[in-house]
Amino acid sequence: MSLFTAKPRLRRATVTVAGLVAAGLALSACSGTPAEPEGPVDLRVALWSANEAHHAVFNEIADAFIAEHPDEVSSITFDAYPLDEYPQALVTQVSGGEAPDLAWVLNSNSREYIEEGVLADVSDVLEADADWDIDDIVPGTLDAWSKDGGIYAYPFSTQPFGMYVNLDLLAAAGQDNPRDLIASGNWTWDKVTEMADAVSKSTGQGGVQIQTWNIWVELATIWDSFGAKPWSADGKTALFDSPEMIEFFTWVNQNMFDRSAIVRPGETFDFTAGTAAFKIHLLSTSGSLDDSFAWDFVPLPAGPDGQVNVMNQAAIGVLAQSKHPELAAEFLDYFTNKQNAQKLAAFFPQPRKSLLTLDVISAAATKLNDEQITGTIIEPGQSAVPLPVHPHYSQFASTVASSLELISQPDADVEGILHDLQASVEQYFG
């Protein structure tokens, strides 16, 4: 009210309010850095799984850690966000200065979080700990999470993609069993799309279900076998309109509309519900399948450029912004040490030699048989290539997604769309 008691002037009022706001900011800036509290602290872990079984194991490990460090840690909270919103929820918290202490990181965000300093280097803690046993890690699996000798996250889930097949739908459409095709060397995308089209035509159900355009990097499971790459290995050149990409997406479009081999966007056919014949995914999907239809889990088919196994990783790291980075690093070390990694292996294949065994993975994927585990997970895992990553991924991810939506329209001008896409994302490369 004092603003107006003298000779009130709008301009002065504005200045005063701006001053008040500034003062408020300054005050909060001072209070933002309190002295490190003496007592035990709370750690917060952001993740995208709301699975109760996962959380039970995480809490069990966390409770053991708290019991070992009663003076330092009072509680560890696991905050789950839906996968669709996860990256955005995490960066909003980071940019708001409300970062969690640890977080799961998607494969596609690895490079940018490391380059932009979102994750803290935890190599000192991990390498020094004999229980963590860095020599047990499968060579190469930490590459995406390392930079200049530092380790920024542990890929607690490292596994190749495989192809789920609905055997009932194939049988209903009079198609071959994929195992026979694999044996005869005919397990190719040509054959798969032919079978998918047949399923769609004779049963009215869907063919190949492609998860969603939002996580388009996972299309690498197909385009890699076409010899297509979205950008050069050094990340300096975008290759969205390369001849291979054009060939690949033309093929996608044709299989959606010239025949109905690939489920179109907006169609609600779903592999888990038994209404789609094929779906590329990880071993975890097997957990949500019941006995309502017969299915198999086989390696990825070969494309024009041969068969390529593709690996997906999800990692857990310490946020650079954490208020307790040392403690968080210590918890990361504990959470993923050799002993606890065995517990995590109940759900996620670990990048550890000691845990990449039939026994361990069978325990994780009880619905998969030995042939599926050995042939689709362990063996392909040896040669699997990682998904493409880029330091500016989130800046162009939605642009790519919208272009792919246009490609998945009838009569789409695939080449033109890809040229436009290339032109509009080039600024983020080089």
Added chain:
Amino acid sequence: MGQHAGALPAAPRGASRRAMARREAALGIGMVAGPVLGALVFGVAPLLFIGWYSLNDWSPLAGKFDFVGLNNFVQLFGSSTFQTSLAVTGAFVVGVVITETIVALLLATLLNRRMRGIGLFRAAYFAPVVVAYVAWALVWDYLLASNGAVNTFLANFGIAGPDWLNSPSWALFSVILIVLFKGVGQNMVLFLAALQSVPSELLEAGEIDGASPFARFRAITFPLITPTVMMVLILTTVGALNIFVPIQLLTHGGPGNATNVISYYLYEVAFKQQEFGLGSAIGIVLFVIVLLLTLGQWSLRKRWVHDER
């Protein structure tokens, strides 16, 4: 300005009058302080701040805040996504404003009579207004799926409905329909109130003169309700520029950029791509659009609106 109002000439008890005026002024200032501070802190100050932010390359994730002058605006107006977004926003706003105004007027005219059960229909058309936007959008997401209820219904007549929300040619239209059915009830009751204030003698006189219902509407009713028409136009325009929930829930601006209206585009650039500077530049553009449209309609109102006074 009223600052001299208290100083009536040569009043016998001038001093006490002046004291009273001072007290009134103090009271007035106290009573308006809340909204005035609110307008300054949550209206004027944010505008000043995004003006400043828009001149910077600001990526909170990388901890970067560098002055870049007008670069963000140059980048923005050179970007095909932004140009598309402006065009989509224009089409969306025009589509919503035209359909909402016409349908609201039509419904109000139909309901403006004494008939059994008319209140029930009024309630029916108005009900979506009180329903949470998220709920309304979610339901239509189900209904408009390619094998959802709408297409299943159309299939009964041998019509193969499009994939409404995933087709570049139908998505914007679908969103406009969803917005129309959600909000038209509000405009309808505004028109209904206005129609009921039109003197029935005038209309009866028109009817006796043999004027057709449409002619009566054009010559008598419409001129009398122009203030409401203007109000509806302004409120609907501003509401349409504010659109967010159905876009974020149903299309994410897609397919392609078919529904990428500027309010959603801002959110995506700022909070998904973490480019706050560029997002602020979009905010400035959005603000200028709102400002120009409101001022434009305001001045149009002065010239066009029939005034009863």
Added chain:
Amino acid sequence: MSADVITRPAPRRSVWKTRKFLGPLALYLALVVLAIPFVYPLLWMVLSTFKPIAEIYGASNLFPNQWTLDALGKIFTVNPLLPQYWNSLYTSVVITAITVVFSAMAGYAFARLRFPHVNKVFFLVLSTMFLPVEVTIIPIFRWTAELGLLNTHWPLIIPMAFGPKLAIAVFIFRQFFLSLPRELEEAAMLDGMNRFSIFARIVMPLSGAPTATVVILTFLNAFNMYIEPLVFIRSPELLTVGIGLTRYQDQYGDPLYNAQLGATSLTVLPVLLVFLFAQRQFVESLSRVGLKG
């Protein structure tokens, strides 16, 4: 098609006789058809709660072929709907209370009291009226973060209670007060009542109409809040119900259609019931938005 036809005693031509009968019938038919897109979605939403997931797509039946209560159990367990409902309810009530108190006072002051630069100050408030929330959210996000108030309800309540929507409420009250006859207040003033008492004890009791308008408008707006919690809140139990509705997924991330529709119905039904019982008040209140009194 005119309604007056019904009450008019002597139609001039015989055609009018058929119109007298057919007119209302055709009208009712038109009204029913027009009501479909407004009412069907709401009925479908409620009834689909009781459908198995397979019946939700690819079927045009409104009523479930096979009734199931599967979804009901999941509504409150998959996502903390009750706390979210409470959050929406109490933030909306607080925002509405603040808005009514401050806008009524300011509306009265702008309509009746004389103080320096009253018009300029009113124009300042008015000019923020149409500011979209998207424009101001980046700075407000920044300030909230600086104040350490992210993931609290403060950034939901304060900016909405004191932001552009308050300006709209001020405008509604001011228009109403301008339309009130001054005589009553002048009489009270002669009795020696001070201005604030006049406002509080004489004017406000007469202001049921604009108060109802502002209460309904503000409450619906606040209850509809979406982008603010999306940006400011991270804990599921602090979210508002609108965002909560988008969080119905099973443990593998697959959508739980019927639980989502059930939760949506539960969100909508209370407001809808209140509306049906107080229909006239709602409609009349919202038909006053922006008009004189």
